[in-house]
Amino acid sequence: MGENGFNFMPAWPELFLAVGGMLLLMIGVFRGPKGREAAATWSPAHAINARSVTWLAIGLLVITAFIVSGQPIERSVIFAGMFVSDAFSIFAKLLILLGSALTLILAIDYNEREQMARFEYAVLILFATVGMMAMVSANDLISLYLGLELQSLSLYVVAAFRRDSLQSTEAGLKYFVLGALSSGMLLYGASLVYGFAGTTSFPGLAAIVADQAAEAPLGLIFGLVFVSAGLAFKVAAAPFHMWTPDVYEGSPTPVTAFFSVAPKIAATALFVRVMIEPFGALGDQWWQIIWVISILSMGLGAFAAINQTNIKRLMAYSSIGHIGYALVGLVSGDETGVRGVLTYVAIYLFMNVATFAVILCMRRQGKSVERIDDLSGLATTQPLLAAALAICMFSMSGIPPLAGFFGKLYVFLPAIAAGYYGLAVIGVLTSVVSAFYYLRVVKIMYFDEPAPAFDQPIGTAMCIVLAGTSLFTLLFFVYPAPLLGAAAVAAAALFAG
């Protein structure tokens, strides 16, 4: 396998980001308010400190993205087979870094207004990002768990970041308890797998599983089920979605925005890798699990969202639905399927960031509002903002020529090709149901009487992020080839070995 104990090159991005994160922590501590002032209630001094640390963190993320994109796309395995870098991990890492950077930008103004701007926020996001990058590069159940926990622990803290808000702390606690439960399930599954296969390394598992594919020991299958359940929990797929609506609603909005993109993409990529690489030969067993999870998620995402009045809760259900669609690609378990999943999550990233950017602009007299009805008549008061959100909503319901349509196209194609007609039909029908609530948002913005306008201005950085992501969603159809090509290369990497 060409292992070399002293070769750190493939892990450069993670190392760089981790060291950079620690440096930022130091900078934040030493440059910010000190002593009792630091611990005391929020003061503008915190904001100044947080702002500079956040921009530095964004800079670090961008540099890391450059390092990642400079990595060779050939598969290389290091740290005694624990860590792998290939086209798949590069693609996923770029999405993760982009998601983290964009949502960090969205957070700056919001955190200051809500008097919760502290430099730890950016640092925690950086550490979570390191965890996510480790996840998608995991080549062993142990390193998988390490990455997952590094990510999760940071996420628990940011969920409760508005520490004097009951809702936020409740969200953090809920996330922590349920997250720990899911980690437990995952570990239990991993130990079962180890017990019956005798190894935790992915290539080792793949060899053993391929050997015994015909009559895999029951314990191994059990382990696989638990691992899948744990991962389904992390991607927030039904029926392991319970935490999502509460956590999405309770967390501060920038945190929700972050949750809905970066960790989701990381967990999805991890899910795909675990299913395809070590357990690929057991496809006959696990496709049923994914099939059920996918249908339940699409259905729940469609029906449960209809009655929501809080836009963040709506987005929580919407994200559950979207994971269902992404997993449609995984069911077929082949290269086009994985390409579909990757394309879907990439497009989802842009639509979701744009949507949350608009949600973050929803404030009146300095106070954030979260009800869907608050968007009433936005098309007359702020036409551009309304247009951006309308583009996202149409795109999420999969109406061409917007980007979301292409996402659906590429996940349903492999499902049809592999003969999962029932799944495809249910999938498209639930997309019609979900169109109903996406349209409701458009209806409220365009058809209803205007409510008072939201506060202006919305900030330059925010404007740029919003314009960039919504234009991407709108104009993706003009030149879709590069993203699809990259996703194809990334997907092929999983099947090369």
Place this chain on the structure above:
Amino acid sequence: MMSGWPLLSLVTFLPLVGAGFIFCVRGSDEVVAQNARHAALWTSLLTFVLSIFLWVDFDVRTSDFQFVETRAWIPAFGITYKMGIDGVSLLFVLLSTFLTPICILASWEAIETRVREYMISFLVLETMMVGMFCALDMVLFYIFFEGVLIPMFLIIGVWGGKRRVYSAFKFFLYTLAGSVLMLLAILFIYFETETTDIPALLNIYIEPNVQFWLWLAFFASFAVKVPMWPVHTWLPDAHVEAPTAGSVILAGVLLKMGAYGFLRFSVPMLPDASVFFTPFVYVLSIIAIIYTSLVALVQEDMKKLIAYSSVAHMGFVTLGTFTGNVQGVEGALFTMLSHGIVSGALFLIVGVIYDRMHTREIARYGGLVHRMPLYAFVFMVMMLASVGLPGTSGFVGEFLSLAGAFQANTWAALFATTGIILGAAYMLYLYRRVVFGELTRQDLKNITDLNLREKIIFAPLVVLVLWMGIYPKPFLDVFAASSGPIAARYHAAKTAAVLQPGIFSLIAEKPE
């Protein structure tokens, strides 16, 4: 004359350029509104002029696709940006580009709020419509086909009447539910044949049992769009609530998309399944013709009446399409074209008095001929064209459809013909109640006849209706070369009779 230009792409995307221009206009509300109106009008007129070159340069002797443009688009899937037209699509491209400036002119004063957004929606709509008729790649076709929903949803929902929200949702969700199944069918075809290129697919034979399912999936989409009974219920709602111009485009072009789909995909690509389902389509078409005519007879709202009459007329289209002979197919195409102009004009006619009186209730009118002679004349021409009087465009199409149907199935022709009688009944009844009689209502005493803008709108429509009725040859010539191959495919499949008809055979099989 303009060979070498990517004429189809120009016609398709020029409106989008206009929309982009309107988007950038800044200034006070009044300035923006006025600029938007003019920009939209001139863009759509220019588009129309360009599209006329298509007809001028069109070679009516061949059934091949013309003005073909191909560009790589999604190489990973072999999906290309491919545009081209043949005899089936040419005149519908022209219909779309012809009706759009008329609609914009008709909205000149009727639309007062958010004019900029309205005009942008209309121009985007035009791009989608034209693109749909030109697309020669199934995925591209689907994108345009579905893309229509977004501007139309906004047009109904923002500028519509009282129940606009309900209607807009119903319109959107109904059509979306049908279309997504078609998307799966397209993906399946792609998977089976590894291409989405329409001309190539016309030469690929698909297994009959596969055809069966694909046909149903396409049918789900097109039947809703046409609309066929019993999935027509979105149409009256959408028509009643949409602003006048929205109704015109809806009846004039959007309904044709479904019928176009049948002629482009169902019949030529899935001929065996089409033969198999022919009796089924006949039954639905005849129910549509008779039932919706009866429903139209008792309507009290003018727009609703015309909406139901649209469903009935589209029944002739589906009937003609599935006769599978040249007369039937040409009749279907001609009826589509004629209905596009006539029903559009009828909605404009309702719009004229709605703008003056703000009601569409038939009982609120009567005796308009005394105050509005010119209006009464235009109304009469269109009413008679809708009835199918010889000398108007309506006659040619319905006659050909029925002649085709008579060859294919005498009973179907018999039942369909009763629809013509009912059509005459409800249209004449409407005309009598609105235009003739004494002018008794006080508020009608001061109603004014057509103004200059309205004269400009109606003049080309009247001319066209009479031209198509008296000298239909130029139009039929365009249809002729392309109807032949469609009918030939259908005929070959009928002779082969791979899929045996089942329960519908009792009513549909012609006694030999």
